[in-house]
Amino acid sequence: MTDNNDRDGIDITLNCLIVPIGNLFNLPSNQVAQAITINTGQRVSVLENAIRNQLNQLGLLGVQFSNLSLSIRQIHPGTVGERPMNSQAYISDFFNDPFQPRPIAKLSQDDIDHILVKFAK
Structure with missing residues (x-):
């Protein structure tokens, strides 16, 4: 995470696991x-657009992602529960715990913030 003074937020990198369905x-x-x-x-809507x-x-033939509905959920490492992320909520509502950046070589799965992206029907 790095500080950048944008709405007092910080830049974070989220690992997104995309669960594809349908086409x-x-x-x-x-x-x-x-x-x-x-x-x-x-x-969160800005995150949806970034995804x-x-x-x-990727340029998948015949697939336009811009109109697809996404269901984004926060997953805390080490837990099973999923917390829905409403499009109008701020990302800081879900990921606001400051932590000290760790060298990438020492990162474990438990050190990374996660979100789960599902395509809604």
Whole structure:
């Protein structure tokens, strides 16, 4: 996380696990995990658009992600529960615990913030 004074938020990198359904079932396995860096002062809708834009860059034939409805959920490492992330909420409502950045070589799965992205029908 880095400080950047945007709405007093900080930049965080979220690991997104994308659960494809329907016509996205054939999403390449190396694309179901995405990392998105975003400021916690932004709304979840900005995160949704960042995910859609990143998926659009894959250039999957015949698939337009810009109109797809997403269901985004926060997952805390070590827990099973999913917390729905409302589009109008701020990201800081879900990821606001400051922590000291750790060298990447020492990161464990428990040190990373996660979100789960599901495509709604």
